[in-house]
Amino acid sequence: MTDTQRRVAIVTGGSRGIGRAVSERLAADGQAVVIAYAGNDVEAKATVEAVEAAGGNAVAVQADVADETAVRSLFDLAEQRFGGVDVVVNAAGIMVLSPLADAGLDDLDRMFRTNLRGTFVIGREAARRVRSGGAIINFSTSVTRLNLPTYSGYAATKAAVEALSPILAKELRGRDITVNAVAPGPTATSLFLDGKDQETIDRMAKMNPMERLGRPEDIAEVVSSLAGPARWINGQTIFVNGGVA
Template identity: 70%
Template sequence: MSEQTTPERRVAIVTGGSRGIGRAAAERLASDGFAVVINYAENRTEAQTAVAAIGTAGGQAIAFGADVADETAVSDLFDLAEETYGGVDVVVHAAGVMKLAPLVDTDLGELDRMHRTNVRGTFVVDQQAARRLRSGGAIINFSSSVLGLALPGYSAYAATKGAVEAITLILARELRGRDITVNAVAPGPTATALFLDGKDQETVDRMARMNPLERLGTPEDIAEAVSFLAGPARWVNGQVLRANGGIV
């Protein structure tokens, strides 16, 4: 059975919305008044938990599983959003994968996997967003502050995020006249499973001290930046917002 909303309610798709930064962004946008479509790759149970949490808080959300690099699945994701809520206003593309290793030791299969999800996935999601977003909409991609930090071990991952930034800045200019903004958020070290996986406590503590605030970011910190770009920041366009606590 389809849900219906009032015409005033804006609609957001959040990829990678079942956990981490994506889930925090979905919950924040729901609290801002958006109806939210949570996309997930494999974590159906976690996605449904996120939907339930949004519903308990008085918001509206549904979940849909789709590989962000599969153009047919992503088209179906947008179809569902339009059929359920009447249209799409904001796309937050938070889905991504990260595997760390020095360049000389990087498994090329892992490189290809990151490229498929992080680069092709961004291209596919943004392509549908550019075709379907309503006037006044926003596309919010995800880069990483590691791109500027040039940390050893991050060459493959940072390369994919460099591509995300290029896609973001060019698409903003290609959408001239559409009243649609395109920006990217580039988090610094943030306390998510993606960041913490495989790191010992000494490494985590060292990275937490890299910024002047001397702590890791939280998913909610990053969701705040997403909320800004999705709502009031209509004069911010074609930019990369480095939400990292002040890392130089």
């Protein structure tokens, strides 16, 4: 397969957690993957090496997803290295938990900057550059339905992502580009596990009828479909949570 035939994906937050699983899955599907990461060079290098060891093709680029100049450079690199962009996955995100009464506004601003502004900036560039037949996949969360205490700020940023995704889908009418959001439930990543005691983790694992936490690979499987064969799903939020909500 030549570079002109191969699909090319940009995955933000692609060096760890769900983002890493998505990067590895899309590479296994035959896509060239540009992994955008915030700052951990070791994790980014390890992800690229894992992709290449499995026979895939990937490159890692440090980029602030909320910085429009950095995002333009990210897309420039993808086009220069692989010839274009077909799939964009917005997996970058941060989560700070606190009751609303005790929430710090600096933490709220950080979450909005990465989770919402980052999705907006990446989405704007994707709308300008993704090739016909492509897909834009944003990340929400099942917490927008579960209404769990301490998640108000995080859920608010993700509810906004759910709102903008179907609007962008309609704005791209006639270009054969799908736009969807994926909303994971509790998933065994550091983003979810950090700061939680074992009792809380066990309780949340049993919230769904499958009685386990999601695995990053569970989420990557759905992203893989949206990034490839699932062309008739558009403007939707897909809840990937084992039936918790």
